[in-house]
Amino acid sequence: MFQFKTFVRYSETDQMGVVYYANYFVYFEAARTQLLKKEGKSYGQFEKEGVYIPVLEAHCRYKSPLFYEDEITVNCWISEVKNTSFKFEYEILKDGKVAAQGFTRHCCTTKDLKPVKIPEDLRKIIDKYKR
Amino acid sequence: MFQFKTFVRYSETDQMGVVYYANYFVYFEAARTQLLKKEGKSYGQFEKEGVYIPVLEAHCRYKSPLFYEDEITVNCWISEVKNTSFKFEYEILKDGKVAAQGFTRHCCTTKDLKPVKIPEDLRKIIDKYKR
Amino acid sequence: MFQFKTFVRYSETDQMGVVYYANYFVYFEAARTQLLKKEGKSYGQFEKEGVYIPVLEAHCRYKSPLFYEDEITVNCWISEVKNTSFKFEYEILKDGKVAAQGFTRHCCTTKDLKPVKIPEDLRKIIDKYKR
Amino acid sequence: MFQFKTFVRYSETDQMGVVYYANYFVYFEAARTQLLKKEGKSYGQFEKEGVYIPVLEAHCRYKSPLFYEDEITVNCWISEVKNTSFKFEYEILKDGKVAAQGFTRHCCTTKDLKPVKIPEDLRKIIDKYKR
Numbered sequence: 001m002f003q004f005k006t007f008v009r010y011s012e013t014d015q016m017g018v019v020y021y022a023n024y025f026v027y028f029e030a031a032r033t034q035l036l037k038k039e040g041k042s043y044g045q046f047e048k049e050g051v052y053i054p055v056l057e058a059h060c061r062y063k064s065p066l067f068y069e070d071e072i073t074v075n076c077w078i079s080e081v082k083n084t085s086f087k088f089e090y091e092i093l094k095d096g097k098v099a100a101q102g103f104t105r106h107c108c109t110t111k112d113l114k115p116v117k118i119p120e121d122l123r124k125i126i127d128k129y130k131r
Numbered sequence: 132m133f134q135f136k137t138f139v140r141y142s143e144t145d146q147m148g149v150v151y152y153a154n155y156f157v158y159f160e161a162a163r164t165q166l167l168k169k170e171g172k173s174y175g176q177f178e179k180e181g182v183y184i185p186v187l188e189a190h191c192r193y194k195s196p197l198f199y200e201d202e203i204t205v206n207c208w209i210s211e212v213k214n215t216s217f218k219f220e221y222e223i224l225k226d227g228k229v230a231a232q233g234f235t236r237h238c239c240t241t242k243d244l245k246p247v248k249i250p251e252d253l254r255k256i257i258d259k260y261k262r
Numbered sequence: 263m264f265q266f267k268t269f270v271r272y273s274e275t276d277q278m279g280v281v282y283y284a285n286y287f288v289y290f291e292a293a294r295t296q297l298l299k300k301e302g303k304s305y306g307q308f309e310k311e312g313v314y315i316p317v318l319e320a321h322c323r324y325k326s327p328l329f330y331e332d333e334i335t336v337n338c339w340i341s342e343v344k345n346t347s348f349k350f351e352y353e354i355l356k357d358g359k360v361a362a363q364g365f366t367r368h369c370c371t372t373k374d375l376k377p378v379k380i381p382e383d384l385r386k387i388i389d390k391y392k393r
Numbered sequence: 394m395f396q397f398k399t400f401v402r403y404s405e406t407d408q409m410g411v412v413y414y415a416n417y418f419v420y421f422e423a424a425r426t427q428l429l430k431k432e433g434k435s436y437g438q439f440e441k442e443g444v445y446i447p448v449l450e451a452h453c454r455y456k457s458p459l460f461y462e463d464e465i466t467v468n469c470w471i472s473e474v475k476n477t478s479f480k481f482e483y484e485i486l487k488d489g490k491v492a493a494q495g496f497t498r499h500c501c502t503t504k505d506l507k508p509v510k511i512p513e514d515l516r517k518i519i520d521k522y523k524r
Contacts (some may be wrong), residue, residue, distance in 0.1 A: 008434065011419045013277040015178075016332055018244075020233075020273055021186040022160070025153035026404045033403060037462065041479060043403065044462050047146075055152040059190045065244060068277055069430065069437050070305060104152075113149075113196060141289045141295060141305065142415060144408040146461055150405055155274045165273060168331065174272065175331050199408055200299065201305050277440075280506075283448040283497075284418035291415070309408075317414040321452045327506060366414075375411075375458060 002038065002129060004074040009043070010027045018065035024092065024100055025058055031074035032088045044109055051119055052109045056085060060102035070094055078129040084108070084115055086126055097099035133163035133169065133260060134206040139197055149153070149196035156189055156224065162205035163219045170256045182250055183240045187216060191233035201225055209260040215239070215246055217257055236250055264300065264391060266293035266336040270328055280327035286354065286362055287320055293336035294350045294366070301387045314371045318347060322364035332356055334346055340391040346370070346377055373386055395431065397424035397467040401459055411458035417485065417493055418451055424467035424482045425497070430517045442511055446501045447480060453495035463487055471522040477501070477508055479519055513523060 014020040033043045044055060056089065066072060075091040085107040092100040107117050118126070137158065145151040164174045177184060196202060206222040216238045223231040239247050249257070268289065276282040295305045301304060308315060335355040342349040347369045354362040370378050380388070399420065407413040426436045459465060460466060466486040473480040478500045485493040501509050511519070 004448060010276055011282055014272055015275040015277065016183060016185065017277045018185075018191075021189055022153045024157035025156065026402065029153070029404060030362060030402050033462075042462055044460075052147060052150075054147065054196070057190075057192045058152055059188075061188050062186055065185075067437075069426075069435055103429050106192055108498065111147075130277045139294050141407055142291060142413050145403055146406040146408065146410045148408045153404060157271065160273060161271050164331075165299065173331055175329075198306075200295075200304055278445060278447065280447075283451055284415045284422070287415035287418065301478075314409060316458075317410065317455055319452075319454050320414055321450075323450050324448055327447070374408075 001030065001131065002035040002076045004034045004076060006074070007073060008068050008069055008070045008072065009083065011069050018067060021060070021062065024062070024102065027072070027074050027092060028088070028090045028104060031090060033075040035076050036125065039128070041121055041125070044121065049112060051116070051122070052111060052113065053106050054109055054113065055104050055121065056103040056107055060100055060101070061109045063099050064097065064099045066092070066094060066099055072099070077131045078126050079131060081126055081130060083116065086118065088115060132262070133162065133166040133207045135165050135207060137161065137203060137205070138164045139199050139201045139203065141199055142232065144199050149198060152191070152193065153194070155191050158203070158205050158223060159221045159233060159235055161221070162207040166207050167256060168259065170259070172256070173194065178244055178255065181241060182247070182253070183242060183244065184237050185240055185244065186235050187238055188236040189233070191231055192237060193231050195225070195228065197223070197225060197252055199252060203230070208262045209257050212257055212260060217249070263393065264293065264297040266296045266334070266338060266339045267336060267362045270290065270330050270332045270334065272330055275330050280329060283322070283324065286322050286324070286364065286372055289336050289354060290350070290352045290364060291367055292353060293338040297338050297391065298357070298387065301390070308384065313370060313378070313384070314373060314375065315368050316371060316375065317366050318369055319367040320364070323361055324362050324389070326356070326359065326361045328354070328356060333370055334361070340388050341393060343388055343392060346379065348380070394408070394524070395424065395428040395469045395519040397427045397469060399465060400422065401461050401463045401465065401478060403461055408514065411460060414453070414455065417453050417455070420465070420467050421481070421483045421495060421497055424469040424483060425444050428469050428522065429518065430519070432521070434514055434518070439515065443503060444509070444515070445504060445506065446499050447499055447502055447506065448497050455493050457487070457490065457492045458472055459485070459487060459492055465492070469523045471519050472524060474519055474523060476489070477510065
């Protein structure tokens with residue numbers, strides 16, 4: 001499991017005084033791309049080699065709100081690996097409690113968004129973080 | 132069913148050249164709040180009366196990408212009404228084809244995010260758009 | 263002068279209860295790109311022909327706050343045209359009063375951000391909106 | 394001078410393949426609020442005590458583009474302190490080179506945005522970072 005730590009920026013709040021709901025997906029993205037980077041092949045490098053990893057589906061369950069300046073940890077791992085798609089799972093923790101849970105399902109494509117097989121080096125990373 | 136029309140802003144794209152996935156939830160929010168406004172009671176008025184309508188759960192299925200300057204229509208309606216929660220459903224259409232589908236599940240709360248019953252005027256709007 | 267009308271989205275507010283300051287630049291961008299589109303050559307088309315129009319400088323003076331659901335008008339025109347750069351000027355109006363003023367200075371470049379002369383069709387648009 | 398380090402998120406890029414221009418102001422905000430936090434009084438605490446610090450004016454000069462995954466440093470200090478307003482100055486550095494420069498001018502207000510004198514504890518922080 002990969003852990004990404006960050007803090008809530010003012011720009012991420014809305015007038016309800018909590019993090020705007022769409023921004024949880026930005027935290028998810030930061031976590032999954034930092035995971036790839038840590039494994040030695042950044043998302044940017046995949047793109048340079050012509051491999052794009054678009055999102056097919058995204059989901060979040062909001063359990064308790066996040067506030068400005070909160071220190072949060074995003075736990076991130078892999079589930080449901082198929083031939084052409086796989087899932088990142090996420091948990092956002094604040095003070096050791098789960099504040100939100102979610103997933104994103106992805107496939108691999110060319111720049112023109114035509115599906116391709118998951119490349120070998122990505123598959124290795126997927127296997128490592130599979131739970 | 133309510134229809135909200137908008138166009139894709141440059142700020143909403145990412146370096147893949149398509150709309151960044153979290154921004155679909157911004158379109159969803161614009162659609163549901165315009166629905167309330169059209170029904171004579173804007174989301175802002177609910178907040179002024181102490182009724183907040185946070186998101187409990189959000190989901191989106193991405194079918195075909197959206198590009199800069201695309202004219203899109205967000206169809207929006209209600210499903211699964213319970214005592215204290217309800218669901219907005221969405222379809223994003225481009226050139227008459229469904230580019231994405233999603234939902235957001237909500238409850239009603241006080242400013243301190245304590246749950247309250249769905250107020251009568253909101254329930255009327257919910258009933259009108261229930262499918 | 264070009265007029266772009268829009269309304270404030272919930273996602274654009276912050277916990278101060280007003281529009282987050284960086285989002286004024288998103289309104290500016292929406293206005294200048296709609297201006298180009300109205301003149302028959304969208305920003306996307308310029309990019310497809312290999313002409314990019316990056317921002318060299320951006321400025322905004324905030325006079326009175328914008329709130330959720332405010333209906334706003336962005337006035338947009340051109341000033342200070344030089345050989346390789348030009349300025350868009352903006353005024354954001356709410357209820358007929360100026361809520362903010364700003365400018366963005368631009369040049370034209372290739373995709374690799376190498377400077378090029380302002381193309382003839384862009385120059386015509388610039389001349390039309392010059393004040 | 395205060396130094397804030399961060400990295401460019403995918404969500405911050407646009408289809409030109411670089412950081413969207415409005416997001417530089419988000420980096421500026423992250424830097425100035427981290428500065429306050431480091432000095433023992435976070436922006437959130439000022440707000441809880443009824444002191445708001447809105448932006449009166451914002452400016453950025455873009456020198457060289459920022460790309461996805463770039464590690465950046467935002468240098469942040471204070472200039473032009475007046476009775477009721479002051480300026481944060483910023484420099485965004487990448488690989489030791491200045492990629493952008495900017496400032497934000499602020500005043501202090503109540504929640505209703507009525508101007509108030511700069512409180513004593515904020516003035517101490519201002520004096521410490523004055524250049």
